Amino acid sequence: MSEFSHLDEQGNARMVDVSQKQDTERTAIAQAKVRMKPETLKAILEGFVQKGDVLTTAKIAAIMAAKRTSELIPLCHNINLSHVDVEFESDIDNGILTIRSSVKCVGKTGVEMEALVAASIAALTIYDMCKSVERGMVIEEICLLYKAGGKSGEWKR
Template structure:
């Protein structure tokens, strides 16, 4: 059932008034591939614009908090925690970003976590595009979510 449409087929924000508050968490991930020089400079912290991963982490956290301003049918949420992690893979010249977002509420934080991880990767691209315009962002996905009526979901 499509919950973002009313009986007349018009777009609506889902009414969560009667839903129970539960602890909710969403974990997302995504990857950015780049050339060797860009990867090395990020790893060494020598990109001219500054601490790429530090700025990308803050950007992801800020994005999670602004998700309802960007996605029309998202509810504004009281986010209780956001963590952004980066794993550098030198063999593949790739950085994997993971976002973990938590709340205690009536609706999940999947969109906030997806927005966080995407914005983190876009920030890496933005800070490094002068030296590598061919960077590729891929595999943005929900890895896991807990809480709510549907319970746990794990994306294998």
């Protein structure tokens, strides 16, 4: 069980003790994709969704979620984030809206979960705001794209 840092020798869940780790700059980038009909994506981009500005609302939701990750994921540390950003890329022909979240901090543990939560909540917010237009949207490819900092250094998908 020692390969899982959130488990003790008996296999019980635990919060990892990071008190002896050095503070370093930490960065993570994650993504999520929302697949929908091209007409739905056009409505989002052109501002024709009844609930309002979908992308701005999703961005705010993502930032709020990143800041509250430790309240959502049981064994995550509470991290003092220094930056959260969310960008959107649209592929109208294929009806795909890609969400990329980037998160930074200076601390003892990484911000991968914060970036993943931000991308996930942005996708869920988009679904919520557009479900009256299309219930068949699919949230997919939630994944970590990049992380840097700490002892393990840089990682890229």
